[in-house]
Amino acid sequence: MTAIMGPSGSGKSTLLHCLGGVDKADSGRLFFRERDMMQMLPSEIAGLRRTQIASIFQFFYLLPTLTVEENIEFPLQIQSIPQDKRRDSVASILKQVGMTNRKQAFPNQLSGGEQQRTAIARALITSPKVILADEPTGNLDSQNGRLILDLMQNLICAKGIALLLVTHSQEASAICNTTWKMQDGNLIV
Numbered sequence: 001m002t003a004i005m006g007p008s009g010s011g012k013s014t015l016l017h018c019l020g021g022v023d024k025a026d027s028g029r030l031f032f033r034e035r036d037m038m039q040m041l042p043s044e045i046a047g048l049r050r051t052q053i054a055s056i057f058q059f060f061y062l063l064p065t066l067t068v069e070e071n072i073e074f075p076l077q078i079q080s081i082p083q084d085k086r087r088d089s090v091a092s093i094l095k096q097v098g099m100t101n102r103k104q105a106f107p108n109q110l111s112g113g114e115q116q117r118t119a120i121a122r123a124l125i126t127s128p129k130v131i132l133a134d135e136p137t138g139n140l141d142s143q144n145g146r147l148i149l150d151l152m153q154n155l156i157c158a159k160g161i162a163l164l165l166v167t168h169s170q171e172a173s174a175i176c177n178t179t180w181k182m183q184d185g186n187l188i189v
């Protein structure tokens with residue numbers, strides 16, 4: 001679990017976009033489990049994003065026309081996982097993030113904290129190897145922010161998933177083992 005901190009505009013989000021395969025770096029090298037991502041076909045990168053790399057964002061980005069449980073199920077649906085398996089996985093992860101009693105709600109009926117818990121469940125549902133989180137508590141009040149950090153620490157750590165957490169908050173970086181700093185587009189480890 002590694003936090004990335006640094007001033008606004010220093011390139012933290014850009015780094016996550018490159019690592020997540022949604023942006024292409026102009027130079028440098030990028031490996032995912034010893035495979036060179038810069039040599040991968042777009043379809044291979046899309047495959048990684050479906051199964052191995054998940055993202056959590058400041059503004060949640062839930063699909064507004066889907067319920068909580070449908071949002072969480074969506075990444076399994078696009079992998080064509082059978083319905084009974086999908087249902088079991090969704091029920092289990094809903095319990096882990098404490099959203100079972102809100103599973104029928106739509107995103108606009110949820111608090112920010114509930115939206116982020118749903119987004120965390122959606123990120124975890126595919127059992128990814130890495131989670132890229134860009135300011136996941138940046139849009140929450142301090143109490144909800146703390147709940148989300150506890151949840152991330154407990155679930156992500158317990159599942160042995162690597163976390164790269166971009167944050168401006170010391171409290172958020174404290175859930176990580178290491179903190180890297182970025183300045184003017186460079187990582188200062």
Ligand SMILES: Nc1ncnc2c1ncn2[C@@H]1O[C@H](COP(=O)(O)OP(=O)(O)OP(=O)(O)O)[C@@H](O)[C@H]1O
Pocket residue numbers: 006007008009010011012013014015023
């Ligand atoms: N695709 C791109 N191509 C060229 N420049 C970009 C691209 N995306 C972002 N930038 C620029 O790169 C710099 C770093 O932006 P970035 O959004 O990564 O900063 P940040 O560290 O995440 O800042 P903040 O803390 O405000 O979120 C900015 O000057 C931005 O305008």
Ligand SMILES: [Mg+2]
Pocket residue numbers: 012013014134
């Ligand atoms: Mg940013």
